[in-house]
Amino acid sequence: MKILVQKFGGTSVADLEAMKHVLSKVQHGLEKNDKVIVVLSARAGETNKLLALAGQWSATPNKAECDCLVSTGEQVSIALFSMLLNDAGISARSLLSWQIPIRTNDDFGNARIMEIDRDVLMKQLELYDVLVVAGFQGVTEDGRITTLGRGGSDTSAVALAAALDSSECEIYTDVDGVYTTDPNICSAARKMDCVSYEEMLEMASMGAKVLHIRSVEFAKKYKVPVRVRSTFSEDAGTLVTQEDASMEAVLVSGIAYDKDQARVTLRNLPDVPGTAAAVFGPLSEKGVLVDMILQNTSQDGHTDITFTVSRKDLQATLAIMNEIADKIGASEILHDLSVAKVSAIGVGMRNHSGVAARAFTALTQEGINILMISTSEIKITILIQEKYVELAVRILHDTFGLDWDIA
Amino acid sequence: MKILVQKFGGTSVADLEAMKHVLSKVQHGLEKNDKVIVVLSARAGETNKLLALAGQWSATPNKAECDCLVSTGEQVSIALFSMLLNDAGISARSLLSWQIPIRTNDDFGNARIMEIDRDVLMKQLELYDVLVVAGFQGVTEDGRITTLGRGGSDTSAVALAAALDSSECEIYTDVDGVYTTDPNICSAARKMDCVSYEEMLEMASMGAKVLHIRSVEFAKKYKVPVRVRSTFSEDAGTLVTQEDASMEAVLVSGIAYDKDQARVTLRNLPDVPGTAAAVFGPLSEKGVLVDMILQNTSQDGHTDITFTVSRKDLQATLAIMNEIADKIGASEILHDLSVAKVSAIGVGMRNHSGVAARAFTALTQEGINILMISTSEIKITILIQEKYVELAVRILHDTFGLDWDIA
Numbered sequence: 001m002k003i004l005v006q007k008f009g010g011t012s013v014a015d016l017e018a019m020k021h022v023l024s025k026v027q028h029g030l031e032k033n034d035k036v037i038v039v040l041s042a043r044a045g046e047t048n049k050l051l052a053l054a055g056q057w058s059a060t061p062n063k064a065e066c067d068c069l070v071s072t073g074e075q076v077s078i079a080l081f082s083m084l085l086n087d088a089g090i091s092a093r094s095l096l097s098w099q100i101p102i103r104t105n106d107d108f109g110n111a112r113i114m115e116i117d118r119d120v121l122m123k124q125l126e127l128y129d130v131l132v133v134a135g136f137q138g139v140t141e142d143g144r145i146t147t148l149g150r151g152g153s154d155t156s157a158v159a160l161a162a163a164l165d166s167s168e169c170e171i172y173t174d175v176d177g178v179y180t181t182d183p184n185i186c187s188a189a190r191k192m193d194c195v196s197y198e199e200m201l202e203m204a205s206m207g208a209k210v211l212h213i214r215s216v217e218f219a220k221k222y223k224v225p226v227r228v229r230s231t232f233s234e235d236a237g238t239l240v241t242q243e244d245a246s247m248e249a250v251l252v253s254g255i256a257y258d259k260d261q262a263r264v265t266l267r268n269l270p271d272v273p274g275t276a277a278a279v280f281g282p283l284s285e286k287g288v289l290v291d292m293i294l295q296n297t298s299q300d301g302h303t304d305i306t307f308t309v310s311r312k313d314l315q316a317t318l319a320i321m322n323e324i325a326d327k328i329g330a331s332e333i334l335h336d337l338s339v340a341k342v343s344a345i346g347v348g349m350r351n352h353s354g355v356a357a358r359a360f361t362a363l364t365q366e367g368i369n370i371l372m373i374s375t376s377e378i379k380i381t382i383l384i385q386e387k388y389v390e391l392a393v394r395i396l397h398d399t400f401g402l403d404w405d406i407a
Numbered sequence: 408m409k410i411l412v413q414k415f416g417g418t419s420v421a422d423l424e425a426m427k428h429v430l431s432k433v434q435h436g437l438e439k440n441d442k443v444i445v446v447l448s449a450r451a452g453e454t455n456k457l458l459a460l461a462g463q464w465s466a467t468p469n470k471a472e473c474d475c476l477v478s479t480g481e482q483v484s485i486a487l488f489s490m491l492l493n494d495a496g497i498s499a500r501s502l503l504s505w506q507i508p509i510r511t512n513d514d515f516g517n518a519r520i521m522e523i524d525r526d527v528l529m530k531q532l533e534l535y536d537v538l539v540v541a542g543f544q545g546v547t548e549d550g551r552i553t554t555l556g557r558g559g560s561d562t563s564a565v566a567l568a569a570a571l572d573s574s575e576c577e578i579y580t581d582v583d584g585v586y587t588t589d590p591n592i593c594s595a596a597r598k599m600d601c602v603s604y605e606e607m608l609e610m611a612s613m614g615a616k617v618l619h620i621r622s623v624e625f626a627k628k629y630k631v632p633v634r635v636r637s638t639f640s641e642d643a644g645t646l647v648t649q650e651d652a653s654m655e656a657v658l659v660s661g662i663a664y665d666k667d668q669a670r671v672t673l674r675n676l677p678d679v680p681g682t683a684a685a686v687f688g689p690l691s692e693k694g695v696l697v698d699m700i701l702q703n704t705s706q707d708g709h710t711d712i713t714f715t716v717s718r719k720d721l722q723a724t725l726a727i728m729n730e731i732a733d734k735i736g737a738s739e740i741l742h743d744l745s746v747a748k749v750s751a752i753g754v755g756m757r758n759h760s761g762v763a764a765r766a767f768t769a770l771t772q773e774g775i776n777i778l779m780i781s782t783s784e785i786k787i788t789i790l791i792q793e794k795y796v797e798l799a800v801r802i803l804h805d806t807f808g809l810d811w812d813i814a
Contacts, residue, residue, distance in 0.1 A: 016464060053483075057423060058490040065493070068501050069486035072479035076460075079476035083465040086472070094475050098505060099550050143506050 001125070004033040005169040007135060007157035010044035012172055012231040013077045016084075021231050023084055025172065026130060030090070033167065035125045039135040039157040040081060042073025047136075063108035067137070067147045071097075074134035074153075082132045092130035097137045097145070102156065104138030104146045111138055111146035113155065113218075116163040133160060151212020158215045162222035169219070169226045170237075171211060176230040177238035178203070178210050180402040181255040185390040188403035192253065193236070196243040199253045202345040202379045206256035216240065243347050251355060252346040252400035255393050259340040259386055261291070262314040263371070264321065265306040268331035271298040278328045279305060282320050288313045292341070292374045292383060306372065308383065311337060339371060340386040344396050345379045356380050362399040368392055408532070411440040412576040414542060414564035417451035419579055419638040420484045428638050430491055432579065433537060437497070440574065442532045446542040446564040447488060449480025454543075470515035474544070474554045478504075481541035481560075489539045499537035504544045504552070509563065511545030511553045518545055518553035520562065520625075523570040540567060558619020565622045569629035576626070576633045577644075578618060583637040584645035585610070585617050587809040588662040592797040595810035599660065600643070603650040606660050609752045609786045613663035623647065650754050658762060659753035659807035662800050666747040666793060668698070669721040670778070671728065672713040675738035678705040685735045686712060689727050695720045699748070699781045699790060713779065715790065718744060746778060747793040751803050752786045763787050769806040775799055 006029055008022050022038075029036040042050075050070045054061040061069075078094040085092035100120050104111035124131055135153025138146045148155055154171055161169035176191060178200065183189040195203075197220035204213040210228055219226045219240060229237025247253070269275050276295070283290055294306040309317050314335065321333050349355050359380055360370060368391065372383035384392055397403060413436055415429050429445075436443040449457075457477045461468040468476075485501040492499035507527050511518035531538055542560025545553045555562055561578055568576035583598060585607065590596040602610075604627035611620040617635055626633045626647060636644025654660070676682050683702070690697055701713040716724050721742065728740050756762050766787055767777060775798065779790035791799055804810060 019464075050483075053487065054490065057426075057487045058494050060494075061490045062493040065486045065489040065501055068489075068503075069483055072482050075479050075482075076457075076476055079472045080460065080464045082472045082475075083461065083468045086469040087465050087467075094472055096475075096552075145503075 002033045003035045003164050003166045004029045005037045005161040005166045007039040008172045010041045014044040036130045038132045040077040041153040046073040067108045071137045071145045078132045091128045094132045098139040102138040106140045110149035113159045118163050154212045154215035158218045161224045172231040176235040200240045206258045251348040252344045255396045257342045261308045262311045263336040263339045265334040266330040268302045270329045271303040338386045340389045341383050342392045343381040409440045410442045410571045410573045411436045412444045412568040412573045414446040415579045417448045421451040443537045445539045447484040448560040453480040474515045478544045478552045485539045498535045501539045505546040509545040513547045517556035520566045525570045561619045561622035565625045568631045579638040583642040601646050607647045613665045658755040659751045662803045664749045668715045669718045670743040670746045672741040673737040675709045678710040745793045747796045748790045749799045750788040
């Protein structure tokens with residue numbers, strides 16, 4: 001049985017007009033597949049409306065009750081869309097997460113999918129051609145509703161596709177695929193036909209909003225081919241899939257950037273064992289994620305430690321640093337909010353050296369000062385002053401030939 | 408374990424301000440009971456808003472999907488109110504019908520409760536002091552959401568009270584109890600302290616809006632004491648309970664009326680066996696409920712049949728009568744929309760005669776013509792011209808001494 005999973009976001013189900021576009025996508029899906037699973041988000045704005053309601057009722061709403069409240073958004077979407085399918089003569093029904101069930105852990109508001117009952121789904125697929133499943137939600141072992149956190153509907157769709165060995169998981173959105181970089185700042189940006197899970201993960205971790213990182217991790221783990229495409233066009237979109245030889249021939253696949261960076265520097269620390277642990281231990285305890293880290297080589301037994309955090313965590317970070325400054329012997333604590341990072345990403349880097357050097361050269365030639373560098377197997381990340389971000393993206397996009405269509 | 412069930416309607420949970428009144432009622436409930444079950448409706452206007460949405464999406468929305476949609480209204484209420492309870496330091500959680508479950512048949516939009524799992528509720532009551540249950544909804548054997556139809560939340564509350572052997576089921580509304588008649592048309596109307604299930608059933612069947620008939624049937628069957636009271640006052644309200652000797656001492660307990668009446672007369676039918684069946688059979692097949700029926704004594708082998716139906720059913724009724732007129736040999740079909748019925752209700756009638764005569768005398772003395780009469784063990788119903796309804800109610804209220812407080 002050939003099963004296609006199609007996921008549609010909030011703007012795709014915002015109103016009756018938009019849902020009719022979705023209907024035609026589902027009809028197309030049925031032409032080439034035996035059955036279709038449709039995963040829907042809440043209608044655009046509904047989740048925020050419900051969260052605002054919770055905020056009116058309580059300054060710190062009980063998390064389980066908040067999930068019970070917010071999950072009604074998807075329930076409304078799937079009921080309405082199922083009505084539309086029925087009226088179009090398509091045999092279909094809605095399915096809430098507890099009706100399958102989609103089991104999650106009990107981390108309310110940010111739950112993780114543990115298990116999906118394949119048998120129930122297969123039984124329902126004998127009765128109906130289309131199952132309309134509520135995205136973004138699950139149910140705990142003891143039957144309470146959970147939500148999956150930001151981008152959760154993507155994860156629902158990929159998890160369902162994995163459970164059903166689907167031929168493909170289509171993620172419909174309002175852009176027609178994954179681009180080599182942000183088209184808003186680089187007019188030469190080009191839609192990719194294909195990108196590997198690893199590259200997509202690196203792009204998602206840089207804040208590319210097309211796919212949520214957790215859904216890509218899921219797709220990678222279960223080898224689910226994911227196609228990102230637009231509800232409002234016929235474009236084939238971008239296929240996110242396993243790496244192959246043709247991908248490795250390309251040195252750099254995309255350029256990403258992230259302005260949500262704040263830099264903190266601890267000056268003149270004694271360079272003794274345990275200093276780094278003394279700095280980063282308390283941050284981790286408070287849930288602050290540290291991104292890039294740089295430790296200078298020791299001079300006169302002293303060193304500087306520089307690191308970056310998300311801007312929202314800067315105040316908490318500085319408070320912790322001030323608390324431990326005496327203990328660790330830092331002479332000064334500096335911070336800088338006017339920084340941002342730019343990354344070049346590509347599985348092709350695994351087999352090529354000199355990529356970093358080409359990037360540094362290109363940037364410094366244009367007078368952009370490099371503040372910090374970090375590299376991974378398939379990514380080079382450079383911290384620069386925020387004002388240079390757009391320029392840097394365009395320089396790197398050009399340097400690695402991304403505006404040429406490499407067949 | 409002393410368990411109180413409290414049910415609050417849409418206006419009681421309309422907004423945060425109203426819900427704070429509900430909170431204080433629940434706190435009072437906890438002072439005199441070990442545990443409280445709170446049953447909530449959707450916030451005022453929400454159910455209609457959701458039905459209107461369904462109407463936008465489909466002219467004839469799939470009924471199961473419609474229930475999936477509409478049931479979100481109560482889900483929002485119970486989540487919000489549970490937040491409020493948690494913030495007030497009360498251990499509480501929301502419960503959806505499928506989480507208990509409250510099993511119903513699969514008559515979507517008008518389902519009937521078949522079974523409630525007492526064990527799950529008792530287990531939850533070990534963990535929480537207050538359970539906040541979604542009214543109006545249930546779940547079928549195969550796990551689909553149903554709604555119970557008009558007044559369904561009252562039925563949910565009474566059914567839960569029955570399942571848990573509750574000390575009492577409080578139905579909170581915006582009036583402070585059950586009145587001897589409609590205070591809007593009879594200023595002498597008096598709030599009753601007590602009324603029997605049978606009397607309440609007769610009043611509900613006459614369209615008294617305080618309690619839905621199905622919830623009273625449920626209460627009667629399982630002997631659940633139901634107290635109707637106001638969310639916004641301290642009044643003890645009206646207790647609906649089993650008939651006792653003091654109730655029987657009162658001849659008439661209440662006067663009810665119903666303007667939703669249309670009268671149809673078939674003239675000059677041959678008075679042969681099978682005529683009544685030929686008239687009422689086709690009506691019953693089309694789902695038209697016939698209320699009062701009068702057949703004149705035969706003259707020259709011919710008779711007239713007069714009956715009343717709900718006004719919304721008049722057109723359908725006339726169409727059917729025209730269809731069968733030739734077959735049954737009716738010479739003429741008359742109808743009248745300007746009629747209404749008035750009833751005197753009281754369990755005391757069982758042991759007293761002459762009640763009907765007193766009613767007729769009082770009405771005719773004031774020049775009100777009596778069109779039709781029907782009597783049951785505890786009710787006398789009189790069809791009159793609609794324009795006399797208010798007057799007739801006041802006359803009967805006075806005639807049976809209902810404005811005197813009989814201790």
